[in-house]
Each structure stands twice: as structure tokens, then as C-alpha cells.
Amino acid sequence: MLRKRLFTIAGVLIFLAASVGIWLGYQHLSQPSLPPLNAVPTNAIALLKVHGPALLWEKLASDNQIWSSLRKTSTFDRISQVIHTANSALRSDKDLYEIFENKELIISLNPVSDTTADFLFILQLPVPYSKSSVEKFINHYGTSNESEENKGLKGVTFKGASSPFYYFIRNGLFVGSYHVKLLTASVGQLESKKTMADDPAFAEVSRTAGKNVNANLYIQFSRLPGFLRSFSTRALVPGFEKLKNFARWSELDLVVHSDQLLLSGFTRPMGSDFLKLFRNQEPGVIEGLQMIPDNTANFAAFSFADFNSFADSYNNYLSETTSKEATEPKLLRASTIQNLKDANLSEIIVAMTNTGLPTVQENSLVLVKSRNADQLERMLNQTIPNALQKNVLSINGREIRAIRFGDFFGRFLNNVMPDFDQVYYFRLDDFFFFCPSSQNLHQLLMNYLTGQTLANNPDYQQFAQGLSGQSNIYLYYNTSRSIAFHHYLFDDSTAASWDKSKEGLEDIEGVGLQFSGADELFFTHIAIKQKNQPDTLQRRINKGSHALADSGETIVSTDTIIFSDTLPVNKNALWEVIVDGKIIRQPYHVKAHRLSGKEALIVFTANQKAILIDQSGKQIWSIPLTEIPLGEAHSVDYFKNGKIQYLFNSRNYLYLIDANGKTVAPFPIKLPEPATAAISVVKLQDGDYRIFCPGE
Incomplete structure (x- = not known):
């Protein structure tokens, strides 16, 4: 349902401005005015604070390459058409333009059920103006209607829309949504003495919010699993439950450039949150990017300054976050913890590579860097069962061995690590490659020895300029090369929608997300970069x-x-x-x-x-x-x-x-x-x- 609603967002925003004077008697003047945040239900998944919506629309609709790429998808093309109409309407009415130029708008994403969510729009109202001009505007863009079933709410059906948009005006705020349930929750929130601002984690990150930015994005991690469940395949749904214990809130300042979107701010973990495990870990350079191939579609990378303390903290994290109903043991085996400590890992990268092999597992790899590589190699070889002792490939004295991946790593980072059984591993200096396909492992070594790594890829180098050189956690998603995995990552309808949007997705170089330890708050950075030229890999293929x-x-x-x-x-x-x-x-x-x-x-x-x-x-x-x-x-x-x-x-x-x-x-x-x-x-x-x- 959320996807179906996207195309009407811009039209809703026009209506928000146009309807400020429709409330007969202007009863809001007799009520205390409240900030828009007070109307946001505390179960919000995310909310976007926009400072001067008209200015942001203008910036997106003028000459923005990212927006131009998104317009190649059917959903964003419809949004773009309505934004164009919105700009024309706003410019034809000076009062409307000033409202959207100066007032604060919050777009909140809230759950409607366990697996669905929709938007709630909250606009801070100015001194009202002529009711007749408002009604004229509404009649031009939609049909106004009363709702007896939902007493106290008014509705408007936009041209081209199949269902009415409901709203109410109260405490100097306009609040609207397609879902009456969200409006009811908003009314209850306005009557409540507790607001989002009373959440300590939210209050802490909100104090870091930038003022001279295009918008502020807030994300509540405990509410993400239910939302993501509606888009994802069943294979990934259990892993999303861990997001409840990743962190509490993030605040990210949005800055729009012509060829990239940059979001930066802070994330606050508390209690037993996963991100808190990196609190005393200095951010590091992910050297493994010099090793993984340039056809990498996506990866999750972790850097450890003190792995021993992380391993101990991780076991405590498992104990506190594993549910009582879970069938797997709460803790890692003592032998697994000791082996990991003896290996003294400094980096872990889990990646998908677009090799053309038929299964996701065959396209997956794990790369670790050890501060005690000789000891790690001995321990890995000791875990090889008798049945695999003969499964050794020798190439000029260098050995590729088959091992049982879980025999060494156990459940360590089990929601990040692939579900490997038998894998081949190869040591190269302090780095160890793990891959279930020896063919793919050969290809990985080929790419490294010939310099065809992600870090050497000109497209990636240009993309990485918008990111920090050091981090504790680094997530990367190349939209073009990840298309092959969409039917593994998303449910059928979502994947089909992405398939139809292939042209637009291929124009975007990638998305990067980084977390870096900074005491209680973690610096957080997101970059979305437009591709300025055809992909380097594709140019190589085209060359023949x-x-x-x-x-x-x-x-x-x-x-x-x-x-x-x-x-x-x-x-x-x-x-x-x-x-x-x-x-x-x-x-x-x-x-x-x-x-x-x-x-x-x-x-x-x-x-x-x-x-x-x-x-x-x-x-x-x-x-x-x-x-x-x-x-x-x-x-x-x-x-x-x-x-x-x-x-x-x-x-x-x-x-x-x-x-x-x-x-x-x-x-x-x-x-x-x-x-x-x-x-x-x-x-x-x-x-x-x-x-x-x-x-x-």
C-alpha cells in the first residue's frame, strides 16, 4: 500500500498549503499552538522534517541528476509530474508560496498494521487567509467531501486518486493521511502529555540536528523490522528482527547536490544495542576493499581496533537479545570465542559479487584480516574433518582447502554472515578468503592479482569521495550490480517493480552507509551518488x-x-x-x-x-x-x-x-x-x- 501512495505525496503537499483556511471559525486561534512534532505518534518508523518544502521541491525538480534517474521509474515519474504541477500552483499564489517557503512540514511514516505503514503529513499553520481562495484551489485539484463515518474529519479526493485523503486542523496544525487510523493516533498523541521529544535517545540526537540544511531525517530502529518485513523475502525476515537491537534513533541532515544526496548526523545506541559494541573501538580504514573484486554488488564491512573486547561484548549481546523462545543457544561456544580471540581479527567483509553463478551463496564471499594470521591458518586446518582432508587444491605450493565454515565461526555475526556449510579458503598475507565455490575463489584471486578490485574501480573511487575514509561499520549497495539479487532480497511484487525500474537504477552508482564510534553518539553518514559515466565493468565488456x-x-x-x-x-x-x-x-x-x-x-x-x-x-x-x-x-x-x-x-x-x-x-x-x-x-x-x- 505504501508504494501505491507514493505518487500522491506531492499532491498532498499542495493541499496542505491550500487548506490552511478551510476550518470554519478558525477555531485553532482559540487553542494553544503546538509544534508539529507533538502530533507525531511515538511509534513512528521514520520522520522527515522539511524546512521550506517549496525550496526543496524546486531544487529537486530543476536540474538534479539523482531525481532525473529516479524519474525513469514509474513511481517517481508520477511524483515528478505532480511536483511540476505543485510548483506552478505555488508560483501562481504568493501566499501559498510563502507558507511552503517558511513553515515546517513533517512527513511521518507510521505503522498501520504489523506489516504495513503509511504517511502522516503535519504542517505548521500561519495566520489563515481567505476561505474562498482555499475552496477554489481544492475544487481545481480535487473534490471536497465530508465523512460521516469518520466524524470530525474532512476529506478530499484528488484527481486521479482512488481514495479520499482525510485531515483535521487543531492546535495550529494541519494533520492529514489516507489512513483514518493514523489520524486517530495523532489526535491521541496531541492529547497525551508525552511526546517524541521525551524519548531520551530522540532528544539527544535531535540536539545535533543541523539548521541550514534541506531537511532532517529521523529513524527509529526498533520500528524498522515490521516495515521491512512487508518488502522482503521470508529468508531475510528473521534477520530484520535484530534491527530492534541495533540502535535507538538516528538524526541525519539532508543536503541535496545535483549529482548526489548526502545525509550526515549521529546515531544513539543504548542498553544492549549492537552498535554500542563499537563504542570503544576506534574507526579504521577498511583495507579489505583493496582485495574484494570490482564486480562486488554489495557488502557489509566491520573494523575492530580491539577484537578481544568486542568478542566478549558480543557474547553478552547475544545473551541479552536472544529470545527465550529461540531454539539456538544464547551464547557462542567457549571454544569459538577463544578461537576468534586467538585469530585477533581486525576486519570482516561479507560481500555479494555479481559473477553469474546460479545461486546467491555461490556469489557470496567472506574476507577476514587477522593480526595473528599464522595461528588462524593452523586453527582453520585443525577444523577440517577427515572427509575433507583430501579436498585440497595445490597451486605452486599454495593451498586452497575445503572446511566447514560453521565449525570455526559458529554463530558469530550469524545475521550478517552467509549460511555457509562447506567453503574453500585461501590465505593471502594477513587476509583469508572464504567462498563456497572454488571457481569463484579463483576469480577473486584473478581480480586481486590483476588489480581489478573495488578500491581500484574508477566509478567506486568517485563514489567514495563522498564518504569517510575510516569507519567501524560500512554498508555498500551498488544498485546496478545488485539487480541480479533483487528476487532474493525482496518479495516478488517489490522485485518485479525494481526490475521495471532497471534503467533508472543503473544510472545510480551506489548507496553507502557508515557508522563511526564517537563515545555515546556514533557519527553516521549516507551517500547516494549519481553515475557520471557508463559503468567501468560494462565498458570493459563492451570493449570485447x-x-x-x-x-x-x-x-x-x-x-x-x-x-x-x-x-x-x-x-x-x-x-x-x-x-x-x-x-x-x-x-x-x-x-x-x-x-x-x-x-x-x-x-x-x-x-x-x-x-x-x-x-x-x-x-x-x-x-x-x-x-x-x-x-x-x-x-x-x-x-x-x-x-x-x-x-x-x-x-x-x-x-x-x-x-x-x-x-x-x-x-x-x-x-x-x-x-x-x-x-x-x-x-x-x-x-x-x-x-x-x-x-x-
């Missing part, structure tokens, strides 16, 4: 080749996937191999059931050969082909027996090669017409495959 592969192709490394005719020795390379022929395009990761690592590379050469290379750089086989393939090799289980074959096409033929390098009969099959591009392969539920081949 690997960024480091412009010079030619002969030497291959599975981790760097660098190939060149004359490549110098690279001391960072895990291995190198020389193949017979010039490599075309790039090597392709494939499954390999006969090899110990279960994965390999296939490369195609200009002299019409297909070559399989294992994870240690050993050439397994090389076979001649009739023609040069047009694209990647697909791993398929053609006979449905767990054994892998490789399917690919050339201009005139479709090939199927088994794990031994033998052609499967009756392949190669001549295509009925020449192909213009590589095939696409989709595996059906019954194990069959559907092949799409573009032809002339």
Missing part, C-alpha cells in the same frame, strides 16, 4: 576483451587468466603454462569430474584446437577442431550420470567433447544454417538441456 589481454594470447594462468604473446614473468602468478597456438577470446572455467579439483579451464586457439588445463596448470588434452568456436564451452551432463561433457559451437558445427577429450557421437553435428554467435544453454528440471543458437 579482457582489460589485460589486448596484446595477444599464449601464456595462461587460471587465477589471473592473463594471456599474451610476450608476457614477462609475474612473481604473483600462481602458475603459468604455454599452449600450442594463439588463444582466442579468453579461457573458460568448466567443471571436471575426473580431476581432483573438480574444475578446469578450456581454451580455444587460432589454429583450431581445444585445450583442457587443470587447476595446477597441467595440460590434460589438446584436440583439433573443424572450425574455431564462437564462444564459451558449457559444462553439461549429457547422459545424466554425473559425468561432465563440454558443449560449444562454431559457425557451422555443434561440438560435444567428453572428459577424456573424445568427441561424443553423433557430434559434431552440422547446424541447419550458419550460427552468428555462441549458443546459450539452459538446464531444465528433468535434467534435459535446451540449446539456443542464433542463426543467419
